[in-house]
Amino acid sequence: MRQRTGKTMFKKQIELEPTENRQRTKHLAVVVGLAFAIIAAIGLSMDVDRRLEMLDTQVGETDALWNASRAELDLTVLADASGMPATSADDLRARMAGFRDGLTALESEIADRMLQEDARFGPAMEQLSAFSDELADSAARSDAELAAGLPAISAQARSLLPVMSELSNNAHEVFSQRAAFEREAMAATLYRMAATAVSLVLILSIFAMVLMRLSRRAQEQAAQQRDTATRLQRIFETSLDAVLVFDSLGRISAFNGAAENMFGYGADEALGAAIADLVVPDHRKPAFYRELHAYADTGKSGIVGAGRLEMEARRKSGTLFPVELSVDRVADRDGPVFVAFVRDITDRREAEASLVEARDKALAGERAKAEFLAVMSHEMRTPLNGLLGTLSLLRDTRLDAQQKTYVHNMSASGQLLMHHVNDVLEISKFEAGKVLIANTAFRPEPLLHEMIEGQRSVAEANRNELNYEWLSDPVPAMTGDPVRLRQVLLNLISNAIKFTRNGSVSLECEVMEHNGAETLEFRVVDTGIGIAEKDIGRIFGDFETLDSTYGRRAEGTGLGLGISRRLTEAMGGEIGVDSIEGEGSIFWIRLPLERAEIHESDENTAACTRFDRALDVLIVEDNQINRVVLRDMLLAEGHNVTEAMNGEEGVRISELRRFDIILMDISMPVMDGVQATHAIRAGNGPSAETPILAVTAHALPDEIRAFGAAGMNDTVGKPIERIDLLAKLASYCGTRPPESPLALTDPEPRKPAETGAVDDQRLRELMQDLGADAAGQLLDRFIRETDATLEEIEGCSAQPMGDLVPRLHKIAGSAAVLGAATLHSRLGDLEALGKSGEEAPFREGLAELAPIWARTRAEMVDVVGGA
Structure with missing residues (x-):
């Protein structure tokens, strides 16, 4: 029963009529219209009543006219009374009284109509009123006295007959005009009343039609809302997500089947209970109620209307599980009601954890692979450097022709192997994110010239012409990484030479405008075998060789173009190729041009x-x-x-x-x-x-x-x-004199690299000055000596500082020369501490050397291996 009640309450909450306000507005309009019509009818009725009263007044006016006529008749009789001796005193007194009564009635009507001041009535009424008063005095006398004064009364009456006649005529005229006006006004009022009645009937008819339409529309909308409510009820009942409806106090009023399955409560247990007591974990209850109170006070909350939130919920068993929650407010006549949609995301969390674990394993595998490649590359480089160095020394000894051939072949094979090892090491550095791009001012012209001249003999071996040219004005100086630029261009040029026979390879350089900024574009144009269109999209990948058969025309690991792409992108540029199979290729790189001045x-x-x-x-x-x-x-x-x-x-x-x-x-x-x-x-x-x-x-x-x-x-x-x-x-x-005055100063050591333990720019400059092979041999020697020295120091760290400082100095000098800036700086600090006798910090500093050296060693191998 409670389950049904909960669903009924939910149905009532979702059956809110969206057109209710519009219907109320229309009903209000109908009521207002009817009110206006009724008011108009009442006003007309009052006007008719007033007109009827005026008709009663007209009856009084008729009586007044009759009285005026009677007074005029009596006055005429009085005027002729002197000629009628047989007239009795009583008849005479009756005529006098009749005159006086008629005049009084007429005077009253004139006063009611406020006509006393009218020139047509005022003077006449004064004369007649005075005569009336005299008649009253005469009537009070005896018969003899009355008879004696009759001639005078008749004479005076005759003199007033014209006045009376004019007064009577004026009264008839005025009262007739007023009667005509009132009749016309009454007729107009009756016409308006008739029109109003007709209009009222029409308005009521229209209103009746409107009400019928509104009724039909309301019925249709009610049917639609019933259908909508039914659909929503079905959604509520069949939703895979738990749906909970609760009021501002947190009392549950609806609890669907999915909620029963998710939380373990039956609807009879949930309805009317506090939502926090059922599904909110204990540690979240205070925050939950705070949010409800905040919404009640301010209309804002971190839960209501905040979209989808992830948090923990509690089952009936007490176990916690992750859910995705969305709470919003719905309108209700009884106050705010909140609807919460809850989704169990346990499976999703487990899937995400599995994905993270799989990703971590994949990354660990990639790191292990990269570390393996880096270690193996370094371990192969060390004996290779020794082998190539020994071959170099052997070449300078007395050898016969056959021995020279053997040494040459061994050296060529060793150099090729070193090149492959360096490529693998370069890829490992990219994957480890350890490739650093320098930003220094340099002249591109000498770099291009040296690179082309260095490849000329290789090009001639394939009977190719090799040249370079500027298609725009040459760039005197620019800012960038000359070592990496040389590496990329050398890869492209050597590839072009490798796949071209009896043709030409040219390097074109041109300053261009690209996206509103200056760029420097290098194009390596060859007349070689070209690249099939289907292969262009993959040639810049790692370990990609278009011909992997044993009879391929050129050897290689397939790493050169992949490295070139990575380096170009690291320098902020783009790389691409245009090629036609059988005709040749154009490889291009486009770098942002930042001009520089070298004084x-x-x-x-x-x-x-x-x-x-x-x-x-x-x-x-x-x-x-x-x-x-x-x-x-x-x-x-x-x-x-x-x-x-x-x-x-x-x-x-x-x-x-x-x-x-x-x-x-x-x-x-x-x-x-x-x-x-x-x-x-x-x-x-x-x-x-x-x-x-x-x-x-x-x-x-x-x-x-x-x-x-x-x-x-x-x-x-x-x-x-x-x-x-x-x-x-x-x-x-030299030809310049020494600076004067001379002063011995403590040379400023190069500061440690901000992004690593090694000053890679310093190390690259050294490699340029000495050559890559010689620099590699020095690095190998430095690594062996430093490993041995630090092992000795660790084994006898308890010895006096004076015995340890010379050993530190021994590797400090080499560290400075080879660009091991952080190690050199720390060794210098330790030397200063040892010389000043500061024992405690000296011993602490010794313990820091091992991790610094491990980092320095790895970075130096990366820099030399990538050159």
Whole structure:
């Protein structure tokens, strides 16, 4: 019974008539119209009544006229009474009384009609009234006296006959006119009343028709609403979602079958109960009631009308489960009513959790794959670098023709394998999100020229012509990543050469307008085999080779174009291809052009620094990596280099011949740089006056003063910048005089990279200066030395700081040179702490080296592997 009642209540709530207001408006219009009609009828009735009263007045006027005529007749009799002796006194008195009564009645009518002031009535009435008064006096006399005064009365009556006659005529005229006017007004009123009656009948007829139409429409709408209510009732009963209807106090008034199944309550249990007690978890009840009260107070709530919300609900068993809830208010005559639609989303949550788990597993698999590829690529690079380096040394020995052929073939195969390994490592870096794009000013012309010249021999081997040209004015300088740009263009050019025989390959460069901004477009045009239209869409994918058969014309992993696409997009550009199979292809990349200005002071110092001759330079450095970098930089500029591995050896070599300049490391075994400088300056050798430059990453102020006191002229900072190094050489040995006054200053170390542990730009510059192979060999050596040094420090971390600082200094110099900025900065801090005797922070800093080195090691491998 309660179930049925709940459904009936819900049905009543949803049977709200959408046209009720319109019907009320029409009914109101009908009532107002009828009211106006009734008011008009009442007004006309009152007017008719007034006219009837005026008709009664006209009857009085008729009596007044009769009285006037009687008074005139009596006055005539009185005028003739003197000639009639037989007239008795009583008859005479009767005539006098008749005259007086008629005159009085006439006077009363004139007064009622407010005609006293009328010239036609006022003077006459005064004369006649005076005569009437005299007659009254005469009538009161005796018969004899009356008879004696009769001649005078008759004479006076005769004189007043014209006045009386004129008064009577005027009264007849006035009263007749008024009677005619009243008759006409009465007729008009009757006409209006008749018209009003007809109009009222018509209006009532129209209203009756309107009411009939409204009744029919109301019946139709009622039928539609019954149908709608029936459909909504069926929806309510068959809905897969739970539907709960409750009032502002939270009392449930409707509870459908889905709600019974979802929450476990029967309708008889739910109806009339508080919704919070049945389905809201205990920890959510206060918030639920707060929202209801907030809606009652302000009309706003975080639940009502807030759309779909996800939260927890409670079953009859007490178990909680996730639901999707939507609550809104519906109109009701008894106050606000709320309808809640509730959906059990347990299955969806489980599916989402499964998807997340599957995604996590997939990502973990991808990470494992990427890490495996990166590790394997690095582990393969290390022996490959050693192999290629050994082959390079072997090539410089005395070999017969057959041995040279073997070495050449081994070197070519090793380089090809290194290229493939680097491609795999590059893809791993992209997937790990570790590819960084530099933003530096450079001149594109030298880069293009060097790249084309480097590929010319390969093009000639396939009997191809190779050239490049600007189709617009050349760009003097631009901002971007020259290393990545070279890598992309080199991939495209090498591919074009690879698939072209007896043809031509050209690189076209053009500045264009694209979307309102300047872009620089590079096009690699070849006359090779072309690409089928069906294959164009997939050539920029990873591991895509259009010919995977054993007899294919060109070898490759299929990674080159995929890497080019990723790099181009990372630089903010686009890449594409237009090709016709059998005729050739045009690969293009379009990059945003940001022009730059490179002043002469920013150019390579070697280009603007002139030396009269090749310099003789002595390098005193115990760290092989630093020594190799310095040596190769100087040899590349055409200078002569002599190396010493410690201060004592440097002093001995300086006494053998004169050097133009000495580059002196500070911390070295056997004899440090300060002691060696003292010895050189104190001796009488040929290099006693030679400028000595301290090579150091950082030093304390006291140490800086000690350098100057020992005889050092200046410092060269680590990491060693080729531009800075050549500038120092030019200051002391070139055509430019040294800067004055000279002052030993602590060189500013390069700040740690903001986005990583490695200054990748510094490392790439070093690779450009030394070559990729030599830089790779230095990196491998640095990794081995740092691994070993940190293991030694970890094994003997309890030793005195003075014993540990030299070991830290040993790897600090190499870290600076190779761009390991974060590691170098931390090692420098530890050196300073060790020298100042701060034990506690020094020991804490040692514990931080291992994670810093792990991150640095991985990033350095990524940078070198991607170059």
